[in-house]
Amino acid sequence: MKLTNQNKADLFKTFGFKQSEKDSGSSESQISLFTHRIKHLTEHLSVKKKDYAAKLGLLKLVGKRKRLLAYLKREDLDRYRNIITSLGLRK
Incomplete structure (x- = not known):
């Protein structure tokens, strides 16, 4: 599942510090983007267990x-506490 510009804008609007569609630089926006990509790669690796390049990307x-x-x-x-609770991360 490729992230389109609309999907990114929705992520930035939902989790961005400035709560705008173009807020791609704040820490919250970056963390939400990374979390979305991590979830996608985790699903991919559950099917394709020997995809070592994707595994390396996931670890990075x-x-x-x-x-x-x-x-x-x-x-x-x-x-920090707000982004942890909104994304459902364990910390």
Whole structure:
């Protein structure tokens, strides 16, 4: 499932800090985008177990999301808690 511009705009509007369609730079927007891509890759890997390139991409995305979450937790704890609860991430 490819992310179209409309899907990205919906993600940014829903989870972005500025709550606008063009907010693609905030940490919340990036984390929501990474989470969507991680879910998609996880579903793909449940079917195609030997797709090692996708597995490597998944691990890189998880690492990027983890670093962004650590940054957000360090800078603004309220925004961190909001994004964790809205995306349903365990922390």
